[in-house]
Amino acid sequence: MEQNFAIAAQWVLLALIATVFSIRLGISVALMEIAVGVIGGNAMNLEITPWVTFLAGLGAVVLTFLAGAEIDPDSLKENMTQSLVIGFLSFLLPFLGGMGFAYYVFGGDTHASKIAGIALSTTSVAVVYAVMVESGLSSSRLGQAILAACFITDLGTVVALGLLFTGFSMKVLWFTVILIVTVFFVTPIATKVFEWYGGRVSEPEIKFIFLILLALAYLAVISGSEAVLPAYIIGMAMARFFKYYKETLHKMRAIIFAAFTPFYFIKAGALVAPSALHTMFGSIFLFLMVKMAAKFIGVLPATKLFQYDHKTGIYTTLLMSTGLTFGRISALYGLANNYIDSNQYSVLVATVILSAVIPTMIAQKWFFPAPLDAVFLIDQPSDKVERSAENGN
Numbered sequence: 001m002e003q004n005f006a007i008a009a010q011w012v013l014l015a016l017i018a019t020v021f022s023i024r025l026g027i028s029v030a031l032m033e034i035a036v037g038v039i040g041g042n043a044m045n046l047e048i049t050p051w052v053t054f055l056a057g058l059g060a061v062v063l064t065f066l067a068g069a070e071i072d073p074d075s076l077k078e079n080m081t082q083s084l085v086i087g088f089l090s091f092l093l094p095f096l097g098g099m100g101f102a103y104y105v106f107g108g109d110t111h112a113s114k115i116a117g118i119a120l121s122t123t124s125v126a127v128v129y130a131v132m133v134e135s136g137l138s139s140s141r142l143g144q145a146i147l148a149a150c151f152i153t154d155l156g157t158v159v160a161l162g163l164l165f166t167g168f169s170m171k172v173l174w175f176t177v178i179l180i181v182t183v184f185f186v187t188p189i190a191t192k193v194f195e196w197y198g199g200r201v202s203e204p205e206i207k208f209i210f211l212i213l214l215a216l217a218y219l220a221v222i223s224g225s226e227a228v229l230p231a232y233i234i235g236m237a238m239a240r241f242f243k244y245y246k247e248t249l250h251k252m253r254a255i256i257f258a259a260f261t262p263f264y265f266i267k268a269g270a271l272v273a274p275s276a277l278h279t280m281f282g283s284i285f286l287f288l289m290v291k292m293a294a295k296f297i298g299v300l301p302a303t304k305l306f307q308y309d310h311k312t313g314i315y316t317t318l319l320m321s322t323g324l325t326f327g328r329i330s331a332l333y334g335l336a337n338n339y340i341d342s343n344q345y346s347v348l349v350a351t352v353i354l355s356a357v358i359p360t361m362i363a364q365k366w367f368f369p370a371p372l373d374a375v376f377l378i379d380q381p382s383d384k385v386e387r388s389a390e391n392g393n
Contacts, residue, residue, distance in 0.1 A: 014036045
């Protein structure tokens with residue numbers, strides 16, 4: 001038991017250091033946690049135990065739920081077309097580009113090339129949501145359109161992996177039926193739970209939400225799907241309900257940012273091996289360039305179509321270029337089923353993790369929407385946006 005406390009103390013120490021540096025440097029805490037994770041994983045021999053993996057997974061699930069729950073349904077309906085178009089192109093172009101690059105340039109076989117294409121097509125709802133919350137854009141129409149587009153992209157990744165490799169079993173069918181039923185009944189049940197038991201110190205309403213998310217995550221995993229996917233769908237299904245319970249969302253956000261997401265982001269950094277970055281730097285760099293180039297070819301023209309100004313279009317494209325959870329899952333699936341070897345896996349994982357950091361830093365540093373440009377996009381007090389812009393976030 002004492003060993004677990006020692007390991008937990010290491011992780012929390014790194015999380016605290018990342019938070020302090022994030023505040024001092026004006027860099028997103030998610031990016032700083034990935035950075036300290038690289039140091040901790042390689043210089044401190046940071047141990048990734050099963051309970052650390054679980055906490056990291058729970059962090060990703062709840063963070064994804066919050067991303068869905070904080071999308072305003074009316075704004076989503078208004079921006080649905082652009083989110084669908086941007087999200088679909090954000091998946092399709094990198095998928096085709098990554099697959100073709102792996103096949104024709106690196107000489108990968110058909111299966112390995114498909115895995116590469118899927119891994120590079122992803123974006124990261126968790127990273128984008130964390131950045132949006134910190135920069136004050138999560139409740140803006142721009143932020144919500146980007147988050148919805150991220151979901152469309154990752155949904156394309158899941159569908160592609162299912163169609164090309166895993167197939168669709170009866171378990172998937174049953175899980176889909178249960179998820180649809182849950183979508184219809186979760187809000188009426190939550191309404192009763194919140195009316196009867198809300199506002200107490202023991203926070204039964206938050207425990208009820210966690211129960212729903214964990215149960216669906218379990219069903220998703222045993223059916224061959226991903227735990228974060230139902231979390232986002234349930235979050236979107238309850239978005240209108242949570243317009244009246246913002247305080248509960250803020251409590252959940254505080255819990256998850258303080259206790260769970262540090263494990264998720266630090267673990268992502270800890271998986272980066274500097275030796276692999278050194279020996280395979282050329283391959284990693286090329287795959288990262290292919291991913292970002294394909295995102296720019298697909299997403300940036302779409303933002304022009306929907307009349308984004310140039311800076312906001314680039315900002316949106318860079319955030320759509322991020323990747324983390326689904327990219328790593330796709331690469332791990334390829335390795336576990338011998339579609340790719342360990343070197344190919346290392347290249348893809350390093351590319352995916354770097355894509356969580358580099359595009360986001362560029363976007364926040366040089367392309368954050370200016371207050372004057374954001375006025376017509378932002379539905380929140382502009383002083384918060386101005387502070388974020390002044391801080392470089």
